[in-house]
Amino acid sequence: MRESIRQLLIKIVLPFRRKKEEWLGKFRFSIAFRISLHYLKLLIINGAVFAIIFSMLYYGAEWRNYNKKADRIMENFKNNGKSQNNKILNPYIIDGFTLKIINKDTKSVIYNDTGKDYSGDKKIFGYITYQRNDNVFMPIIIISENREITTGDETYKLYFQYNLEESGEKLDWLLGFMIILYLVLVYIIIKQGKKSDQKLLEPIYEMSASANHLTVNNLHSQRLNVEGTKNELKDLANVINSMLDRIEVSYESQKQFVSDASHELRTPIAVIQGYGNLLSRWGTKDEEVLLESIEAINNEAKSMQDLVEKLLFLSRHDKKTLKLEKVKFNMCHVVEEMVKETRLVTANRSIESPVLEDIIVYGDKQALKQAIRVFIDNAVKYTRDGDTITIKCQNDDGDCVITVQDTGIGMTRKDVDNIFERFYRSDQVRNEKIYGHGLGLSIAKLIILGHTGRIKVRSQLTKGTTFIITLPKRF
Numbered sequence: 001m002r003e004s005i006r007q008l009l010i011k012i013v014l015p016f017r018r019k020k021e022e023w024l025g026k027f028r029f030s031i032a033f034r035i036s037l038h039y040l041k042l043l044i045i046n047g048a049v050f051a052i053i054f055s056m057l058y059y060g061a062e063w064r065n066y067n068k069k070a071d072r073i074m075e076n077f078k079n080n081g082k083s084q085n086n087k088i089l090n091p092y093i094i095d096g097f098t099l100k101i102i103n104k105d106t107k108s109v110i111y112n113d114t115g116k117d118y119s120g121d122k123k124i125f126g127y128i129t130y131q132r133n134d135n136v137f138m139p140i141i142i143i144s145e146n147r148e149i150t151t152g153d154e155t156y157k158l159y160f161q162y163n164l165e166e167s168g169e170k171l172d173w174l175l176g177f178m179i180i181l182y183l184v185l186v187y188i189i190i191k192q193g194k195k196s197d198q199k200l201l202e203p204i205y206e207m208s209a210s211a212n213h214l215t216v217n218n219l220h221s222q223r224l225n226v227e228g229t230k231n232e233l234k235d236l237a238n239v240i241n242s243m244l245d246r247i248e249v250s251y252e253s254q255k256q257f258v259s260d261a262s263h264e265l266r267t268p269i270a271v272i273q274g275y276g277n278l279l280s281r282w283g284t285k286d287e288e289v290l291l292e293s294i295e296a297i298n299n300e301a302k303s304m305q306d307l308v309e310k311l312l313f314l315s316r317h318d319k320k321t322l323k324l325e326k327v328k329f330n331m332c333h334v335v336e337e338m339v340k341e342t343r344l345v346t347a348n349r350s351i352e353s354p355v356l357e358d359i360i361v362y363g364d365k366q367a368l369k370q371a372i373r374v375f376i377d378n379a380v381k382y383t384r385d386g387d388t389i390t391i392k393c394q395n396d397d398g399d400c401v402i403t404v405q406d407t408g409i410g411m412t413r414k415d416v417d418n419i420f421e422r423f424y425r426s427d428q429v430r431n432e433k434i435y436g437h438g439l440g441l442s443i444a445k446l447i448i449l450g451h452t453g454r455i456k457v458r459s460q461l462t463k464g465t466t467f468i469i470t471l472p473k474r475f
Contacts, residue, residue: 036194043186051175058171059164066162069097074149074158077101096163104148104155114161203233207240214244268300268307303435310439314422317446324364324450328475331361331400334369335393338376342389346380350388359395362475363451371447374440375404375467381434382465383408398473405466411459419457420445 069092077089089111090099101110147158275293316322339353361368379389383406392403411419415426423438448455451471459465 036190039193040186040190043189047179047182047186051178054178055171055175058174059167062162062164062167066097066160069095070145070147070158070160073099073160074147077156077158078149078151096166098161098163100159100161102157102159104157110156114159200233203237207237211240268304271300272297307437307439310437310443313443314439314446322446322450324367324447326363326451327365328360328362329365330358331368331402331471332356332358332393334365335372335391335402338369338372339391342376342380342391346389348385349380349383350386352388352390353392354390355392355394357393357395359393359398359400360475361400361471362473363471364447367447368451368471371444372402372404372469374444375469378440379404379406379408379465381436382406382429387464396470400471400473402469402471403466404469405464407464410461410463410465412461416457416459420455 073090073092089101090097090113093099093113098114100112100114102108103110145160147160149156149158275296279290279293313322336353336356339351339356343351376389376391383389387407389407390403390405392401392405394401394403409428409432411426412428415428418424419426420441421438422442425436425438429436445455448469448471452474453469453471456468456470457465458468
C-alpha cells in the first residue's frame with residue numbers, strides 16, 4: 001500500500017515539480033526576491049492553517065456551550081416534569097437552540113419548537129448537518145442530538161437542534177477582520193524582510209563586485225572585505241580569500257617555474273649557438289675546434305635533455321598523471337647495485353657501505369632508484385677529491401632506512417630549509433660554479449612522499465651532509 005502511494009505521488013508530483021522548475025527557470029529572480037517569495041508562501045500557509053484551527057476551536061467552543069444548555073434543560077425537565085410552560089422548557093430558543101420532546105411509550109409530542117426537523121437528514125460524525133441558505137454563501141451548520149430521560153414511570157426522548165448560522169456569521173466577521181489584519185502584517189513583514197535580506201546579502205553583492213574586478217595584475221592585492229560580515233558570510237569570504245591566496249601562490253610559483261626553466265635552458269642554448277657560430281667560421285678547417293665544438297654541443301644537449309625530462313616529471317606530478325608501478329622487491333639489492341655503479345664512475349671519492357641489510361619494500365623500483373640516485377649524485381657533486389661518501393640500507397623493524405652521508409661542503413640552515421624547492425641553488429654552489437638545475441631534490445622528495453616516506457636532513461657547513469630516507473612498511 002505504501003509503495004503504491006509512493007509510486008502514485010512520483011507519477012503526479014514529480015512531473016508537476018519539473019514543469020514548475022522549467023517554467024521558473026525562464027525567469028531570473030534575485031536571491032532577495034526568492035527569499036521574500038518563500039516567506040510569503042510560508043506566511044500564507046501558516047495563515048490558512050491558523051484560520052482552519054481557529055474555526056475548529058470556535059465551533060468546538062459553541063458545541064460545548066450547546067451541550068451545557070442541553071444538560072441544563074434535561075436537569076430542569078427531570079426535576080419539574082412536563083408541567084412547565086414552554087418558556088421554562090426551552091429558555092434558549094432565542095439563541096437558535098430548539099427542542100422537541102416525545103413520549104417514548106405513547107409516541108406523543110410533548111413539546112416542539114424545532115420548526116423543521118433535520119433528524120432524517122444525512123449527518124457528519126452523527127451530529128452535524130449542512131443546509132444551504134439561498135441568501136448566504138456560507139452553509140448553515142446545524143448540530144442535532146437525541147437524548148433519553150426517565151421521570152417517574154415515563155421515558156421521554158429529547159431531540160435537540162442547534163442552529164450555528166449566527167455563530168457562523170460572527171466567525172465570518174472575525175475571520176474577515178483577522179485576514180485583513182494578517183495581510184497588513186504580511187505586507188509589513190515582507191517589506192521589512194526584503195530590506196533585511198538586502199542588507200544581509202549586501203556582502204554577497206560586494207563579493208561579486210570584488211571578484212569581478214580580479215585580474216592577474218591585482219591578484220596580489222585584491223581581496224574580499226570581511227568587515228561587517230557575520231557568521232556564514234564571513235566564513236564564505238574567508239574561504240574565498242584563502243582560495244585566492246592559494247591561487248596567487250600557485251600563479252607566482254608557475255611564473256617562477258617558467259622563469260627558472262627559461263633561465264636554465266638559456267645557458268645551454270647560448271653555448272650551442274656559440275659553438276655553432278664557431279663551427280661556421282673555423283670549425284670545418286680546424287679539427288681541434290671541430291672536436292671541441294661537437295663535445296660541447298653533445299654535453300649541452302644532454303643537459304637540456306636531462307632538464308626537459310625533469311620538467312616533464314614535475315609536470316606529470318602537477319597534473320596528477322604521474323603513476324607509480326608498485327611491486328615488492330628487495331631494496332638491499334638496489335642499493336648494492338648503485339654503490340657498485342658509483343664506485344665505477346667515481347674513482348676519486350671513498351665510497352663506503354658498511355651496512356646493507358635485506359629489506360622488502362613495496363614501491364616503484366625504478367622511481368625509488370631514481371630518487372636514491374639523486375642523493376648519491378649530490379653527495380658526489382658536493383664533495384671534493386678524497387672525501388668519503390657512506391651509503392647504508394637498514395631494516396628498522398620492517399621499515400627501510402637508507403642513509404647517504406658525505407664529508408663535503410655542507411649547507412647553511414637557510415639552504416637546508418630550501419633545498420627541496422624547485423630550481424633552488426645556494427649562493428655557495430653558484431659561486432663555485434657546480435653544475436646543476438636545482439630540480440633533483442624536488443623530484444626525489446615527490447617520489448619519497450609518493451611512497452608515504454619521509455626525509456631527514458642533517459648538515460653542517462664545511463663538515464658534510466646526511467640524508468636519511470625512511471620508507472615505512474606498507475604490506
